[in-house]
Amino acid sequence: MLLAGVLAPFVLAVFAPTVKRVAGPATGWLLALLPAALTVYFAQFIGTVSSGGTITFSTPWVSDLSIHLSFYVDGLSLLFALLISGIGTFIVLYAATYLAKHADLGRFLMFILMFMGSMLGLVLADNVVTLFVFWELTSITSFLLIGFNHASPRSRRAALQALVVTGGGGLALLAGLLLMAQAGGSMELSTLLQSGDLLRDHPHYLAILILVLMGAFTKSAQAPFHFWLPNAMEAPTPVSAYLHSATMVKAGVYLLARVNPGLGGTEIWQTVLVAFGAVTFLIGAVLAIRNTDLKLMLAQTTVASLGLLVFLIGLGEEVALEAAMAYLFAHSLFKGALFMAAGSVDHGTGTREITRLSGLGKAMPITFAAAALAAVSMSGLPPFIGFIAKEWVYKATMGDFWPLAITGVAILGNALMFAVALLVGFKPFLGRQSETPKHPHEGGPGLWLGPVTLAALGLLAGLFNGLSGGLLVGPAVWAVAGEQVSVDLYLWGGFKTPLFLSLATIALGIVLLWRSRAISSTLAATFDRMWGPDRGYDQFLDLLIGTARTVTARLQTGTLRHYLLVTMLIVAAVLLLPVAQMGDLDITFRIPATDFYIFGIAALALAGGFSIAVFRSRLIAILSMGVLGVAVALVFLLFSAPDLAFTQLMVETLSVVILALVIARLPIYRSDWRGWPRAVRDSIIAGAVGVGFTLLLLSITSRTLxxxxxxxxxxxxxxxxxxxxxxxxxxxxxxxxxxxxxxxxxxxxxxxxxxxxxxxxxxxxxxxxxxxxxxxxxxxxxxxxxxxx
Amino acid sequence: MLISDIQTVLPEIFLAVVGMGLLIYGVFIGDKSMRQVSWLTVFALITAAAMLYVFGSTGEPEIAMNGLFISDAFAHYAKLFILLGAALAVVMSVDFMEREQIIRFEFPILILYASLGMMMMVSANDLMSLYIALELQSLPLYVVASIRRDSLRSTEAGLKYFVLGALSSGMLLYGCSMIYGFTGSTNFDAIAAAVAAGGVSTGLVIGIVFLMAGLAFKVSAAPFHMWTPDVYEGAPTPVTALFAVAPKIAAIALFSRVMISPFGEAIEAWQQVVILISILSMALGSIAAIAQTNIKRLMAYSSIGHMGFALVGLAAGTETGIRGVMIYMAIYLFMNVGTFAIILSMRQQGRMVEGINDLAGLSKTSPGMALALTIFMFSMAGIPPLAGFFSKLYVFSAAIEAGLVTLAILGVIASVIGAFYYLRIIKVMYFDAPVEPIDDDMPRETKAIMAVTAFVTLFFFIWPSPIVDGAAQAASVLFGG
Known part of the structure; x- marks a missing residue:
């Protein structure tokens, strides 16, 4: 049944273009029925899961590698599944209206549904390989969706960039997951994560950790990989709202939360996660206030929020995990709503530039209401769920364990987020109405239903904090912590430090908001000239292509002579390296006879060899080869093998004659003459090969025949x-x-x-x-x- | 030679006789018989594959010809894919060669004999038969590489291939004689016994390494890969399609058998070398491919990289490792044949094009072709759930199981880099604006091949057991199971 739930969006995706053709304007409403049904389907698990139970499903797939299509519902996966299918319902509706006039709407909805299925598979998967498969599928669908407007070069670049970064990270994750499975002796996460000590004490722990973090950090846009996410805003807004804020980018966070019981708790885990998370949090928040494009501002705050989540998971204490899950839940609601509202503004006015927008409240009252509700939740004001989440963040940073600096980071970051939230949520709607490219108007219900519902849910979740805490956030925390802890969310915690910190945040936030224009332009002036990872990505690619060019130019010259040279070098290495490594060749060397003509023949051979090495023309080299061959023939003759000597002599003579004939017919170019450096190089390689073969021959003749x-x-x-x-x-x-x-x-x-x-x-x-x-x-x-x- | 020997070797004998018959037929009819001869060759190759199952499949390994020849599940598995690869290459060549005015009836016959050589390679049970088979395979290939005699690129490719091939054959032969000298036999079983009894001397190590150098050349693994890009680019495309698939399967299978059967006990002597070759190939294949603008050269580097990945399985030296190699090669066949079916059809107003940029906007002009190529590229990049992902998974997990963690991680890094250029092709097809559309006149057969291989690559994950079970059976024979 779980399998059917995961596969259903894929099946529907195939038919999406057909539905579009047949149903026309009703497409969105029809297609949204599936995610809505899925939401209901997952919601019925709430009872089981919130009382500590789990639901599993498994069917063999590639049994000889213990890969099963196995799924697992616990608090964490259920929270995600509900967010994915629930927000997905509104996204399908929204997209069908938002892109109603787009020729490829059918294709777009197909990708969105495929993504939904992949994302559900990712969060429900129990088997590590199954998880990885869905993980990469989300990267691919994200690639297709970012590049949807492929007429724009920026969107093409962003699509490929996102795919390279997240797909590449995904492959690292695969290595990490396989190593983890090897170390823990199981492919199933549910089994694997119970053997946490086994994993943490395993000699490969560090490798596993680095690889898994590579996967998680690239996906969740942690610094220094945070650059792809703002670029991905080239995608149509429904994509930004769904993939790049509410769901896909949280896959990395999901993964970290998921493996926390197995890999978490060590010093390195905490240090790395807290450090990277905090840096990302600040970078995102600062860049958010620097930008003036609504979507980019939101994208940067998403980066910041993801940083915060990683940071909280890194802290690892119970209260931090509670904060993480509460914030994750809150963020998906308010960010999804804000993105859709921003899209509606764009749709209604034709611009997203915040400096050009004001006074839309009259023309777009519903959008304004949704944006305002969501922004208040994001800014962390009561009685929204965002407020509770922020209170918990402060509670988490105040453990005795963590220095004051972390609390400082949290205040600064949250204040910036406060300012950005109010900017995005209120600035475009208040004040005098501005001139916009299009006459501002409210879109259809498809456009406002989503943001309003999500924003309202943020309020309800805050008000009914007992329910949201007990049914959704609590069970998720159990899954992350690996044990059942009591979770009790509340709005009013008394006059304690978190409240004062909240007040300080609001005060600082108001100051920032007041000076936001100035801050933005100062930051823009500073940052825009600075080197950043986005440019680093380009430089890295240039470097890669440069290296590739150099390698091919050096190795693949197209000249046969160079190929032979390399081959001979390898022959020399093959001959000499084993001798150098293993040493003993058992050589007992003796000079077989002392007759003077032996030395004469040897001298002849050496002279031949030497002249091949030093002379610079091919003709002389061929003749010298002949001399060398004759010397060998003489050796055969001396050691009573006249037939061999005869054959050798014939072959040598014929070769010299024929080669000379051929060369005489060929034109001679300057390049046929070797320069001294080349002659020396050739001689050294030839000498090395010769020495190798001689040693080998001596070794063989030293054995009893x-x-x-x-x-x-x-x-x-x-x-x-x-x-x-x-x-x-x-x-x-x-x-x-x-x-x-x-x-x-x-x-x-x-x-x-x-x-x-x-x-x-x-x-x-x-x-x-x-x-x-x-x-x-x-x-x-x-x-x-x-x-x- | 006993009657039972004949039965064991019957598919090979059949091919040899058919080849001679076709040769005589062709000489009498002349070059205009090329189409007939081609289809008869395809028919012969398929018949040979069928014979493998009718006559050969008792399950037990059968040794024939005084121990020179072995017919077992491993050989059957490899032969099946070799014959398939060769047959598909011939099918795709018919139309192409006629269009390009390379009408020579010898062409399919040469491929037939090369395939015969490949079949003998995977059935070799003795250094002697190994060498003969290798040469029987190589000589026709040297000729087909330069079959377009009036093209400078084609003849140059053939010459380079021949000279380097001769050099590597020399190295291989030298290695064989060293091995014979230090173990006293050329028979695999006898060598295995000698190694088990007498240990590994430095001389034997050098012999093994020389043998491996020769095999690495045939596999086109780094550092013996240098002929590959030039030959891939220079040879007519159907020849390249052949080169990319059937000989690779044969050489990798031979490589595996030689390392495991006679030298299984001497694993510490060769494991390091295989690891080195594998890392070099993966790295070079991935990095150098990025700089390519010609799709045939790109496929050359891609194949070098793929051989590196396949060798990861061999480096493990375990049964699961060999199974991984065999799965890898089977999937590799489908991806490559399909890709070449598309490359063969890359024409603009009837003129062959080979530039990657010529694919720009393919998704608009020929969506079916673009979709198929996308599947192949994603698969080669190792992105799930396509077949190429599973082939990598099998070899990497074997390597991890065998404790070669670093190798597996390096492999993953290489595939990340490699993924970049496969993805770039997809980007070009889908997102770049078409300059000049690719002709939409793919021959029926080629279209069918493209569709079927794409189907297999895409849906391998639904029913992997035919390939996986076959590979498992094949691998278990090498380990005496």
């Missing part, structure tokens, strides 16, 4: 093949088929050469192919030689 084959042939040559010359017998008898094949190859090669010659000088390609047939027979002869010696 396995004479089994020689003895076999010696014994059988006469008795079975009636021949006294073992070499002959091997060639014509024991391996007669091979010899036959060799002869055939030589004949075919001969015929080919003949036909090429007959064709005349037309085909140079053919001339190049001829030498290949000659060296082909060399390894075979070498085998013969070894067997006979």
């Amino acid at each position: 396995d004479l089994a084959l020689s003895e076999y042939f010696a014994a059988r040559s006469y008795t079975e093949a009636y021949g006294r010359n073992i070499v002959n017998v091997i060639l014509v008898d024991f391996r007669a088929l091979d010899t036959f094949g060799e002869i055939a190859v030589v004949v075919i090669a001969g015929v080919a050469v003949l036909s090429l010659l007959a064709m005349g000088g037309r085909s140079l390609a053919g001339a190049g192919r001829a030498p290949d047939s000659a060296p082909d027979s060399a390894p075979d002869s070498a085998v013969t030689g070894k067997e006979t010696s």
